[in-house]
Amino acid sequence: DIQMTQSPSSLSASVGDTVTITCRASQGISNSLAWFQQKPGKAPKSLIYATSSLQSGVPSKFSGSGSGTDFTLTISSLQPEDFATYYCQQYKSYPITFGQGTRLEIK
Amino acid sequence: EVQLVESGGGLVQPGGSLRLSCAASGFTFSDHYMDWVRQAPGKGLEWVGRIRNKANSYTTEYAASVKGRFTISRDDSKNSLYLQMNSLKTEDTAVYYCARRATASALDIWGQGTMVTVSS
Secondary structure, X not given: OOOEEEEOOEEEEOOOOOEEEEEEEXXXXXXXXXXXXXXXXXXXXXXXXXXXXXOOOOOOOEEEEEEOOEEXXXXXXXXXXXXXXXXXXXXXXXXXXXXXOEEEEEO | OOEEEEEOOEEEOOOOXXXXXXXXXXXXXXXXXXXXXXXXXXXXXXXXXXXXXXXXXXXXXXXXXXOOOEEXXXXXXXXXXXEEEOOXXXXXXXXXXXXXXXXXXXXXXXXXXEEEEEOO
């Protein structure tokens, strides 16, 4: 199975900051990497697919990059609604696997 | 509006069975692969399994943790996805989400989830 490791596990930032979350795959996954946002008590929301493509309706403040084993999610100009938990997911091979999540908190 | 709505969750004893449903609307359900993803209380997301579309013979994939106990099926005439869960364990306690796989291969639409509690 491909293990997905996110760092950091938690992150404190202020409104207006730019933050970067890293996701590392235990083996190469090409660009088969997605990012999801989840707020407490809510379903996940799809943000990015194929490493860097935004899902419909997702603002351009979210961006993704990487390839192979190392990937990043960058969120610019943080707003209160951006504070949530973020998950990466590989869909290169079965079983599909998620990172453990990164909790983004308001400083 | 594109929408997925899960139902069927509840309290079940260890060793018991439960069937979850996911009703799809607002898109051509039969075209898409569909997934189940779960989230134990206070934990992260765990992929449960996938069913492909008719063009791919409705074949399925499962996580090792549920293989042999859970079965994913679909009824395209009813725009519905199902998860039959047998031999339930306490560690199956979670919110279960259905999700649509977009043509770009990643999940794009999620349901609101249904809670399954396995406890005596």
